Amino acid sequence: MTALRSIDVSKVFEDGFTALADINLSVDPGEFVTLLGPSGCGKTTLLKIFAGFYAPTTGRVEQNGADVTSAPPEKRDTAMCFQSYALFPHLTVAENIEFGPKQNRVDRDERLDRLNELLRQVDLERHREKLPNKLSGGQQQRVALARALAMRPSVVLFDEPLSNLDAKLREQVRREIRGLQRKFGFTAIYVTHDQSEALAMSDRVVVMSGGKVEQIGAPEEVYQRPETAFVADFIGSANLLPFDRVDDHVVETPLGRLTVSNRPDPNARFICWRPEDAEFGVSEGGNIVTSDISERAYQGAYTDLHISVAGAPDQRLHWPGGASCVGQSATFRLPPERIRFVRGEIA
Amino acid sequence: MRWRRTLLILALLTPGLGVILLMIGSVFYVAVMQSFGYYNLVGEDSFSLEHWEKVLGSKQFSRSLSYSAYIAVVAAIGSVILAYPIAIWLRRPFRGSLAISAVLKAPLFVPGLVASFLFLNVIAFHGVVNQFLMWIGITDEPIRMQNDRGAWGVVFLQLWKNMPFALLLLTGAVQSISDEVLDAARDLGAGSFARFRKVIAPLTVQAMQAALIIIFIGAAGDFAFQVTAGPTNVQSMAQYMVFLKDSFGRWNQAAVVGVSLMILALFGSLILAFISSVVLKSGNKW
Numbered sequence: 186m187t188a189l190r191s192i193d194v195s196k197v198f199e200d201g202f203t204a205l206a207d208i209n210l211s212v213d214p215g216e217f218v219t220l221l222g223p224s225g226c227g228k229t230t231l232l233k234i235f236a237g238f239y240a241p242t243t244g245r246v247e248q249n250g251a252d253v254t255s256a257p258p259e260k261r262d263t264a265m266c267f268q269s270y271a272l273f274p275h276l277t278v279a280e281n282i283e284f285g286p287k288q289n290r291v292d293r294d295e296r297l298d299r300l301n302e303l304l305r306q307v308d309l310e311r312h313r314e315k316l317p318n319k320l321s322g323g324q325q326q327r328v329a330l331a332r333a334l335a336m337r338p339s340v341v342l343f344d345e346p347l348s349n350l351d352a353k354l355r356e357q358v359r360r361e362i363r364g365l366q367r368k369f370g371f372t373a374i375y376v377t378h379d380q381s382e383a384l385a386m387s388d389r390v391v392v393m394s395g396g397k398v399e400q401i402g403a404p405e406e407v408y409q410r411p412e413t414a415f416v417a418d419f420i421g422s423a424n425l426l427p428f429d430r431v432d433d434h435v436v437e438t439p440l441g442r443l444t445v446s447n448r449p450d451p452n453a454r455f456i457c458w459r460p461e462d463a464e465f466g467v468s469e470g471g472n473i474v475t476s477d478i479s480e481r482a483y484q485g486a487y488t489d490l491h492i493s494v495a496g497a498p499d500q501r502l503h504w505p506g507g508a509s510c511v512g513q514s515a516t517f518r519l520p521p522e523r524i525r526f527v528r529g530e531i532a
Numbered sequence: 533m534r535w536r537r538t539l540l541i542l543a544l545l546t547p548g549l550g551v552i553l554l555m556i557g558s559v560f561y562v563a564v565m566q567s568f569g570y571y572n573l574v575g576e577d578s579f580s581l582e583h584w585e586k587v588l589g590s591k592q593f594s595r596s597l598s599y600s601a602y603i604a605v606v607a608a609i610g611s612v613i614l615a616y617p618i619a620i621w622l623r624r625p626f627r628g629s630l631a632i633s634a635v636l637k638a639p640l641f642v643p644g645l646v647a648s649f650l651f652l653n654v655i656a657f658h659g660v661v662n663q664f665l666m667w668i669g670i671t672d673e674p675i676r677m678q679n680d681r682g683a684w685g686v687v688f689l690q691l692w693k694n695m696p697f698a699l700l701l702l703t704g705a706v707q708s709i710s711d712e713v714l715d716a717a718r719d720l721g722a723g724s725f726a727r728f729r730k731v732i733a734p735l736t737v738q739a740m741q742a743a744l745i746i747i748f749i750g751a752a753g754d755f756a757f758q759v760t761a762g763p764t765n766v767q768s769m770a771q772y773m774v775f776l777k778d779s780f781g782r783w784n785q786a787a788v789v790g791v792s793l794m795i796l797a798l799f800g801s802l803i804l805a806f807i808s809s810v811v812l813k814s815g816n817k818w
Contacts, residue, residue, distance in 0.1 A: 238715055259721045271712035275734045284730075285720035336720060 186250050188214040188372040189235060189263075189340050194244035196230050196396075204230040205396045208244070214339070217366055217373045219383040222393035223419070228376045231393075232342050235374060237261050249339065259288075264333035265342040268349070270325045272317040278328050279304070279313040285336040303331040306365060323354045330362065334369060341366075343375040347382065359386060380420045384408060392416045399529075413529035417457040424500040425455040425531055434521075439497035444471045446521040453526035460489070460501040462523040468516060475516040476500075490515055560794065566787035573783055583784040587792075592772065597792065600752050600769040601800060603683065607690035607751035608744045608804060614691060615698035615743070619706045620732065633703070637696045644693060648760035651689055652678055678761060685761040690751050698743040705739035706732060734812050741808060745801040752797045769793040 189212045196205040205227045212218050220228035233239045234246060237258035245254040253261055264285065272281050279300055286296045304310045307327040317325055326346055333341050343362070347355045363386050366373050377383055383390045384404040392399045392407055392415070400407050400416045411417035414425055428436040430449045435442060438456060445456070467473070479499055480491035488506065491499040492515055502517060565571050569580035587593050618636065622629055639647065655661050657674040665671045678685060709732060717727045733740070755770040762768065767775060769789055777786040 236719060238718075258715070258718045259723060263719070265716070265719045267712045267716060269710065269712050271710065271716035273713065273717070273731060284717070284722075288721035288726060332716075332720070 186214075187211040187247070188216070188249060189374065190247040191231070191234070191241075192245050192247065194231070194234060194241045194246065196227070196234065196239060197242045203396055205234075205241075208398060210391060210398070210401070212340075212372055212374060214372055215370050217363070217375065217386060217388045218391060219375045219377060219387040219389070220391050220393060221377060221380060221383040221420075222399075223378055226393040227396040228378075228393050229344055230396075232265075232344055232374060232376050235340070236263055236265050236342050262338055263340045263342055264336045264338040265344065266326075266329050266333050266346045268345045270317070270329040270346075270349075272325055272328055272332070274317055277314050277316055278309055278320070281317065281328055282332045282335045285332060289336070299335050299337070303335055306334075306368075307331045307361070322350050323358055326350065326358055327361070330365065334365065334371070338371060340372045340374065343373060345376055345378070347377075347379075355382075362386070384420070390420075392419065394419070410525060411457060411527055414455050414457070414527045414531050415529055417455075417525075417527050418531065422460050422501055423457050424460065425457050425527070426494075426497050426500075427454065428456045439494045440474050440476075440500070440519075443519060443524060444521045445524045445526075447524075447526065450526040450528065452528050454529065455527050455531070457525045457527045458519055458523055460503045461487075462519060463502040463517040464520060465504065465515075465517050467518040470518065472519040472521060473516065474519060475514055477514050478512065563787045563790045563794070566784055567791050569784060573781065583788050587776075587785050587788040592767065593789065593792075596767050596769050596772040596789070597796065599683070599766045600754070600793070601796060603686055603690060603754065603758075603768065604748045604752035604796075604800060605804065606687055607694055608748040608801075610687070610691050611694040611698040611747050612702070612740055612743050614695045615702050616706075616728070616732075618699055619702040620728070622703060623706050623709075624711075636699060639693050640696045640700070642693075644689075644754075644756040645760065647689060647693055648757050651685065651692075651761055655685065679764050681763045681765055683763050683766075686754070686757045686763075689757045689761055690747075690754070693757075694747045694751065698747060701739045701743045702736060705736035709735050737809060737812055741805040744804045744808060748801040748804055749797040752800060753793055769796065 191208050191210045194205060194208040195203070197203050208227075208231060210218075210231075220231060222228050230239060234241050237253070237256055237260070241254065245252055247253065248262060258265075273284065276284065282300050282303055283296055286299060291299070300313075301310075304313055307330060309324060309327055309331070312320060312324060317328065320328065326349075329346070346362070347358055350358060359382060362373075362375075375383075375386065387404055389401060390404055390407050391401050394415050400412045402410075407416055408420055411420065411423070417423035417425060426438045426440060428438045428443075428449070431437055431442065433448050434445055436445055436449060436456060443456070476492040476494060478490050479493040481504075482489040484503075487503040490502045490504045492502065494500055502515065504515070562571055567583055569583065570577045622633055642650075653659055655677040657676070659677075661677065662671075662674040665675065666673070713735075714727060714731060717731045722730060753770050754768055755774065758768040758771050762771075770793065773786045773789040773793065776782045776789060
């Protein structure tokens with residue numbers, strides 16, 4: 186049985202804006218699923234439909250097999266961590282965490298057990314009597330997480346919970362969230378526009394664009410085998426080139442004639458390869474490309490090279506050394522198995 | 533240097549704070565002194581408790597005091613109770629919300645005496661209410677509704693006049709609560725009333741207390757509504773004060789009522805604010 190499921194869910198707002206169109210998504214118990222996409226792609230709208238704050242215009246939502254489409258948020262077995270933390274400013278840390286259990290009439294001993302355990306888990310025991318405005322952003326986020334977990338929900342919904350934290354703290358809280366999810370075993374649906382966050386945390390990533398699902402898959406799958414130009418471009422860096430099919434394993438591209446290991450998808454519009462796919466120091470065999478370097482940016486572990494290609498945008502390569510200069514040429518090989526075919530348009 | 537800075541601050545405060553303190557202070561001083569036998573219009577000035585004894589011993593005074601306190605408490609609490617749901621309803625703009633808000637606040641621009649007069653026209657023998665009741669056949673002759681003994685007319689006028697003021701204060705406070713905080717409460721299982729009791733009310737308590745205090749003080753000192761629409765068997769404190777001054781020029785006794793009214797306004801409003809705070813705090817503890 187799925188923990189949470191949306192069936193043909195669409196959402197059209199009063200002003201006529203279509204935020205979601207026919208979303209079908211099943212989330213298994215204990216799974217960590219991330220809704221990833223740019224601003225306005227509908228990921229938060231879908232999360233709020235799961236939480237019960239929005240009613241879908243069409244379609245339905247099931248939780249543990251039961252139809253919860255019209256159930257209000259207070260009647261659902263979900264808890265949400267908000268982007269702004271949404272802590273109650275007049276209540277202490279302990280009172281914030283106890284709010285849900287008290288509301289749901291959990292008996293006092295059980296409530297205190299949960300409170301003490303969660304305070305220990307999120308390392309906030311010393312701060313239990315403080316008001317939220319006396320805590321740092323990271324601490325407030327942990328209180329919000331503890332408050333959600335105190336409900337012992339089967340599904341926790343995260344709405345960009347780390348977006349207000351600095352990079353270092355984000356990394357730390359990200360690990361804490363994943364650790365707590367593994368420990369308590371709850372199902373997590375996590376909204377973010379940060380692709381590295383999505384890849385690092387998720388069991389599965391749902392890439393969304395324009396109110397539709399572009400691709401659903403494991404992080405490795407959506408990164409290494411993107412199905413659309415949007416997914417390829419949005420997750421990591423991707424070089425996209427138009428192509429003409431020559432035969433089942435050869436395509437003509439602005440980089441020249443390239444051998445591919447997969448047959449070209451009849452619906453594909455572009456070939457795609459990642460900057461790190463280029464192999465340097467190989468000058469024989471097929472798929473050898475030589476082109477002028479138009480730009481370089483030293484990144485520490487590698488140098489980001491841009492090469493000019495006639496009839497196509499500049500292509501990016503990750504050069505493992507640091508000595509290449511603008512004006513020089515770069516020779517590299519594109520392994521056939523690393524060239525993928527993608528559908529759709531370049532945004 | 534420090535005294536020069538203090539002097540500068542005092543000089544800057546004087547035009548505002550100074551005038552207020554001077555006006556209030558002088559009025560309060562004269563009223564208090566008059567109540568103890570000074571500042572007499574006729575006769576010699578001398579310290580005396582006679583005026584306090586006479587007024588405090590009079591049954592009319594105790595009735596006025598309890599009546600004014602009753603009207604003030606009902607007006608303050610009633611206005612806040614009526615204003616809260618409207619403030620929550622108007623929290624987020626919707627089509628027509630601006631117009632509704634403007635109409636609701638219109639009574640703020642109508643002077644109290646004019647409001648009383650309009651009210652009398654509605655409930656008088658020849659008023660629209662009686663004419664309507666006779667037209668639909670509920671009654672054959674006009675019913676007497678004005679100057680009712682239960683003071684319902686005054687209470688209605690107080691609520692009509694003061695609710696918009698409470699709404700003005702509470703709307704701003706309610707609007708300052710973020711949607712996510714209310715959504716979080718809902719997500720954690722709080723229904724409408726629990727959200728109000730545990731989130732909205734505690735986060736708007738200062739605006740609520742300000743509304744309670746200001747409305748209480750205004751209603752406790754009411755004169756206009758009382759003399760036009762109030763019951764004739766009891767006087768409000770302000771009405772009683774004017775009555776004492778006008779009948780045989782009992783200025784000193786009028787001053788005693790005036791000082792009592794100020795004490796009622798001060799302590800009554802503070803007690804009301806304190807009780808509201810305690811009730812909310814105990815509500816949070818469940």
